[in-house]
Amino acid sequence: MISIKNLSKTFNKNIHAVRNVDLEIDEGEVVVIVGPSGSGKSTVLRCINRLEVPTEGSIAIDGVELTDPKCNIDEIRAEVGMVFQQFNLFPHLTVMDNICLAQRKVRGKSKSEANEMAMKQLLRVGIPDKADSYPRQLSGGQQQRVAIARSLSMEPKIMLFDEPTSALDPEMVKEVLDVMLELASEGMTMAVVTHEMGFAKAAGDRLVFMDEGMIVEIGPPNKVFENPEEQRTKDFFDKILY
């Protein structure tokens, strides 16, 4: 479904954030990307909906080349959901309007169609009663769940999660992970950058370990955790797991 070939991204001509990454993500697959900070995992994710333009290599979603100048990036992005570390809800709009904005402007839905979809997604993430609230009136966990509902309302083919729980207070991490777990069990294609190893074990089909812009190791989560082939992978998990 997503095919990343020889992807490299260089910032300011000399910072090599991503080097020669190859990765295929199949339909319905949950790929979890982990690695130390600065290892390029977020950059890979952001390249998938071209928030970062690749310096080299190619990315194709359902056979459509993102790096092709003729491709309509807005159309592709409408099919690719993205959840950010900082939620990035629109503070001047209610939860309902946050979720309806793109449905109406991009999908051209009527107000009632958009509202119906928004309520459906809010039910799914468990906060239908917050439809008329403003983002700042919600807790971090609730905000992130609204952000997920907002992405889901576009009925994307794939969901990208960029450290979705890293900005949350500890007691709110679970409510967001629960929503993601459920999404994974429903067969959503997902690429998740996270430090939550529990989530990787529970929901991940494959685990990607990145370091210094390269994929060091890739395989089933349990195998990579317990029996890594590379010394670097082992060192990383030794540091973070206890």
Add this chain to the structure above:
Amino acid sequence: MAKSQGKKENRGRKNLSDTPAWWDTFPWWGIAIVAILLWMGYQIVTKDSYDLAWERVIPGIRITITATLQAFAIALALGLLAGMGQLSRNVFSRNLARTYVEFIRGIPILPLIFTVALVLLPQIQDALGFKLSFQMRATVTLAFIYGAYMAEIFRGGIQSIAAGQVEAGRSLGLSRRQTMNSIVLPQAMRAIIPPLGNDFIAILKDTSLLSVLGVLEITQRARQFSASTFKFREGYFVLAFIYLVLTLGLSLLLGLLERRMTRDDRGVRSNRGID
């Protein structure tokens, strides 16, 4: 002895309190301003010489107000255009907008008024074959100057919106323009409106500079009155009074508008939609 000690303690506690006394936060300046205005008004109403000055100056208020409104409206359009232009992806419009802003901001208003109204605009008029009234040329000049100031306000307001907002909008499939119109500009407005209000008042005051071109607004009328009657004190006293009433009234209104907007910002009022 014990009593006086208790008093001391009390006084100490008072000083430590983090809520200031009413007289500490009371807007005494407002009382002072109102008192000054009342005194000035009283002079004008009761003294014949002031009364005469008033009669000669006040007809100019129509031109002062029209020029302010017109200049503000045109400057708003120019400012938005130049502000967005500076943030454009297009190399040409970016540099054009930047040139305009830097040029205007580098020259004081008075010389600019002479140059634009007496040299630049007549040349443009001749080249394009239209004719503006003298007053309109002066107004357009003022708008041209304030457009550059406002461009910086718009640019700053737009840039104050976190990049994550744009990324969120774009990753939902919204186009650049849709993101700007539905996400960035509505939020930027909160940062933009207060300084725009200040510029509105500044334009009102700077219409007085149009007097150097002979536009018959209140300053020019006060000058003419004083010069012909030698009643300088009366003429400029009345002029100051009119400006004070106008600017203070406006800043009062703008203060109310700002307070309404900050309340909105906290999400207490909820009548904003996306339609």
